[in-house]
Amino acid sequence: MAPEPEQLSSLSNPLATVDQLSTSSSQLDGVPADLEGSLRFAGAKLTQAAGILLRLPQEIIAQAIVIFYRFYLGSEGGSFRINAVKDVSAASLYMTAKISFLPQSTRSVLNVYAYLLSPTSPLRQPSEGITGKEKPDAESYYLSEGSYHSARATLLQTESILLRSISFITQVTLPHHLALTYLQTLGVLPPSPTTKSSALAARTLAHLNTALFSPQLLYLTHQPPHLAVSAIYLAAREVGVKLPSMEWWEVFDVDRETLGFLVVGLGSCEGWIEGENEKWTEISCPLTLDELEEEIRRRDVENG
Amino acid sequence: MASHSKSRWADDEEDAALEAQRKREKELKRKVKAEKQRKLEEQESLRRQNPVDATEDATHDHEAINGAAERPFKRRKLSPEPDTPLKELPPAKLLRFPAPEWGPCRHVDNFEKLNHIEEGSYGWVSRAKETATGGIVALKKLKMDNSNDGFPVTGLREIQTLMASRHTNIVALREVVMGDKLDDVFLVMDFLEHDLKTLQEDMLDAFSPSEIKTLLLQLTSAVDYLHSNWILHRDLKTSNLLMNNRGQLKVADFGMARYYGDPPPKLTQLVVTLWYRAPELLLGAEKYGAEIDLWSVGCIFGELLTKDPLLQGKNEVDQLSKIFELCGIPTEATWPGFKRLPNARSLRLPSISQTTGNVLRAKFPLLTTAGSALLTSLLSPNPAQRPTASEVLAHPYFREDPKPKSTAMFPTFPSKAGQEKRRRLASPSAPKRGDAPRIAGEAADFSGIFANRDTEEVGGGFALKLI
Ligand SMILES: Nc1ncnc2c1ncn2[C@@H]1O[C@H](COP(=O)(O)OP(=O)(O)OP(=O)(O)O)[C@@H](O)[C@H]1O
Numbered sequence: 001m002a003p004e005p006e007q008l009s010s011l012s013n014p015l016a017t018v019d020q021l022s023t024s025s026s027q028l029d030g031v032p033a034d035l036e037g038s039l040r041f042a043g044a045k046l047t048q049a050a051g052i053l054l055r056l057p058q059e060i061i062a063q064a065i066v067i068f069y070r071f072y073l074g075s076e077g078g079s080f081r082i083n084a085v086k087d088v089s090a091a092s093l094y095m096t097a098k099i100s101f102l103p104q105s106t107r108s109v110l111n112v113y114a115y116l117l118s119p120t121s122p123l124r125q126p127s128e129g130i131t132g133k134e135k136p137d138a139e140s141y142y143l144s145e146g147s148y149h150s151a152r153a154t155l156l157q158t159e160s161i162l163l164r165s166i167s168f169i170t171q172v173t174l175p176h177h178l179a180l181t182y183l184q185t186l187g188v189l190p191p192s193p194t195t196k197s198s199a200l201a202a203r204t205l206a207h208l209n210t211a212l213f214s215p216q217l218l219y220l221t222h223q224p225p226h227l228a229v230s231a232i233y234l235a236a237r238e239v240g241v242k243l244p245s246m247e248w249w250e251v252f253d254v255d256r257e258t259l260g261f262l263v264v265g266l267g268s269c270e271g272w273i274e275g276e277n278e279k280w281t282e283i284s285c286p287l288t289l290d291e292l293e294e295e296i297r298r299r300d301v302e303n304g
Numbered sequence: 305m306a307s308h309s310k311s312r313w314a315d316d317e318e319d320a321a322l323e324a325q326r327k328r329e330k331e332l333k334r335k336v337k338a339e340k341q342r343k344l345e346e347q348e349s350l351r352r353q354n355p356v357d358a359t360e361d362a363t364h365d366h367e368a369i370n371g372a373a374e375r376p377f378k379r380r381k382l383s384p385e386p387d388t389p390l391k392e393l394p395p396a397k398l399l400r401f402p403a404p405e406w407g408p409c410r411h412v413d414n415f416e417k418l419n420h421i422e423e424g425s426y427g428w429v430s431r432a433k434e435t436a437t438g439g440i441v442a443l444k445k446l447k448m449d450n451s452n453d454g455f456p457v458t459g460l461r462e463i464q465t466l467m468a469s470r471h472t473n474i475v476a477l478r479e480v481v482m483g484d485k486l487d488d489v490f491l492v493m494d495f496l497e498h499d500l501k502t503l504q505e506d507m508l509d510a511f512s513p514s515e516i517k518t519l520l521l522q523l524t525s526a527v528d529y530l531h532s533n534w535i536l537h538r539d540l541k542t543s544n545l546l547m548n549n550r551g552q553l554k555v556a557d558f559g560m561a562r563y564y565g566d567p568p569p570k571l572t573q574l575v576v577t578l579w580y581r582a583p584e585l586l587l588g589a590e591k592y593g594a595e596i597d598l599w600s601v602g603c604i605f606g607e608l609l610t611k612d613p614l615l616q617g618k619n620e621v622d623q624l625s626k627i628f629e630l631c632g633i634p635t636e637a638t639w640p641g642f643k644r645l646p647n648a649r650s651l652r653l654p655s656i657s658q659t660t661g662n663v664l665r666a667k668f669p670l671l672t673t674a675g676s677a678l679l680t681s682l683l684s685p686n687p688a689q690r691p692t693a694s695e696v697l698a699h700p701y702f703r704e705d706p707k708p709k710s711t712a713m714f715p716t717f718p719s720k721a722g723q724e725k726r727r728r729l730a731s732p733s734a735p736k737r738g739d740a741p742r743i744a745g746e747a748a749d750f751s752g753i754f755a756n757r758d759t760e761e762v763g764g765g766f767a768l769k770l771i
């Protein structure tokens with residue numbers, strides 16, 4: 001059944017306009033497009049890592065990542081050269097947690113970011129990943145009272161700037177729950193799961209989580225039902241589960257064209273992420289303003 | 305350090321000049337880009353007139369949009385499975401999702417302030433005109449608390465929940481605008497001529513039974529919409545119900561609203577203005593749900609019938625006494641587990657069950673049997689016995705004569721807000737963050753019950769006692 005128009009808000013997100021996707025404040029400020037892509041990815045990864053260390057559920061982390069992307073989008077949006085990746089990431093996560101059921105204190109958010117930006121952080125050693133079981137050396141990221149206060153001022157100011165840039169649209173509807181509901185509707189997620197149905201569900205959710213890092217910003221260009229359907233389509237093909245032979249995606253209001261585009265987009269995410277991780281093995285991707293200026297200078301020198 | 309790394313709000317004059325220069329340059333670049341984009345779109349629309357392959361086309365579009373030169377993956381067509389011949393299918397008519405957009409907040413100086421309407425506990429509201437369009441709106445300034453937590457969570461939730469609510473009986477939030485300071489944030493809403501509280505105060509007689517039905521139906525359908533979208537309003541009362549001159553009611557003031565879950569999470573009990581506050585909140589329940597809004601609906605129903613707030617407690621303890629007096633004292637049978645609620649532990653109540661219907665019916669002698677049944681069920685002390693909003697909508701009360709009056713037939717009333725500040729009789733306001741807990745659970749806080757019971761001669765036949 002098609003939902004009533006009034007009910008749509010619970011299924012839909014604000015989407016980026018063509019204009020917003022065609023140019024960005026950062027590019028106008030001289031950040032090359034490929035570096036911008038890397039900065040976005042690094043910011044999303046930073047947000048994800050911080051969320052894991054704060055033991056926040058994936059739902060809140062994913063919403064924070066989408067908010068982070070919204071901020072830097074379009075020529076009217078924020079610029080990586082004015083508002084640092086680390087600050088906007090922290091503000092997105094802090095603000096998203098604040099309106100959720102798991103608000104976090106400024107102190108714990110800032111501690112986690114101080115740790116993640118410190119030289120001993122796993123993010124600074126690209127080969128390692130965040131597991132949430134780290135026992136980091138406290139010395140290297142200890143926040144003194146003085147630096148805590150100035151960091152908090154930056155966090156709260158960035159929060160205000162962020163909110164104004166996204167005109168207070170904090171709602172992010174995720175496709176994850178929808179995808180599970182759709183799987184049930186399609187009859188491929190029985191109440192007592194089989195190995196195959198579990199694998200299908202897991203693969204579907206994995207695609208949706210990977211898509212968060214998509215360089216095409218799929219979460220900003222497509223509605224949750226579209227993402228959910230495409231992830232199911234792709235996962236079913238990979239796991240080898242047969243879906244109804246009719247055009248079942250239309251039941252969920254997704255057309256063939258969109259499905260085609262998204263399946264390609266989702267399928268290419270993992271490769272892109274790998275490429276990105278390889279790109280930044282020598283030096284880590286800039287997360288602060290100084291690091292970004294340094295990187296831009298380095299490129300200028302390289303290009304003569 | 306490069307000038308870029310300076311804050312946008314650097315107060316240094318030199319910085320400001322640099323910043324201005326940079327802004328001008330950026331503006332220019334923006335215009336050039338916009339022109340390019342326009343040309344691109346022209347070509348695009350030409351191209352669309354003879355489309356190639358649909359799937360291919362979509363991929364292509366997107367790449368053009370992103371302008372990513374070195375795409376790290378090869379564009380490839382979706383290879384359809386044999387059992388799902390993607391290409392051969394006829395295009396289907398599908399529902400389009402509305403796609404709201406976002407961009408930076410506009411400045412409040414796009415609006416011209418006309419007059420002050422009301423000062424509330426969370427900010428002020430005024431009538432204003434959008435200079436560009438001449439459209440009349442209501443501007444509500446959000447009050448910032450001076451906590452160290454940044455933008456107040458109540459304001460964030462007010463915007464979030466109101467923005468997510470699109471319903472004929474919920475006030476429309478048009479946009480959020482900002483002032484000069486980072487803390488100046490205003491909600492731009494549709495302007496409505498009245499609020500139900502001020503309106504009732506100025507009316508000689510209460511609304512007619514058929515008008516009450518229409519008002520109640522509109523309120524309940526808004527509440528039903530909110531609850532089905534997992535939003536609790538948590539401050540329903542007549543001053544938060546707006547009305548226009550076409551008899552339309554719209555729920556406003558989402559300052560207490562929030563998303564909730566099932567099972568309900570632990571939420572603050574510091575919600576809902578005292579006179580409309582459900583007994584489970586007064587008794588300190590840590591988990592509560594949509595039922596608290598239906599209690600408020602019941603209070604509003606009673607208020608519409610008599611033009612007077614139904615349960616005007618002086619404080620939390622008194623409020624609870626008044627509720628029990630009108631609706632009966634709960635027992636383990638009528639409300640299992642209620643004795644274990646934090647504030648109920650210090651109460652000693654008579655064990656005989658009260659027959660509640662009689663008191664309520666006596667108070668509203670003109671109400672039909674169906675009407676009394678609805679009111680009594682909404683005012684069930686046990687939240688589990690209250691109807692849901694959708695059950696209320698289906699209640700026989702609305703189908704019996706007199707039928708609900710069509711909104712078009714509603715009388716128009718002179719608008720107070722159109723000219724001057726609304727005059728208000730004193731009444732309690734929504735609880736603020738940081739208010740002292742209402743019932744501390746200490747014996748001392750309940751002494752009021754004895755005082756009240758002693759002096760009042762209402763033959764309620766019960767007494768609240770401290771252990
Ligand atoms: N859109 C509107 N059109 C006309 N009047 C409005 C509008 N919104 C609010 N008002 C008026 O302003 C009053 C206060 O608004 P609102 O309840 O949103 O603010 P508040 O500060 O949260 O109030 P309180 O804390 O007292 O409940 C309302 O009772 C109503 O009289």
Ligand SMILES: [Mg+2]
Binds near residue numbers: 424543544557
């Ligand atoms: Mg109000």
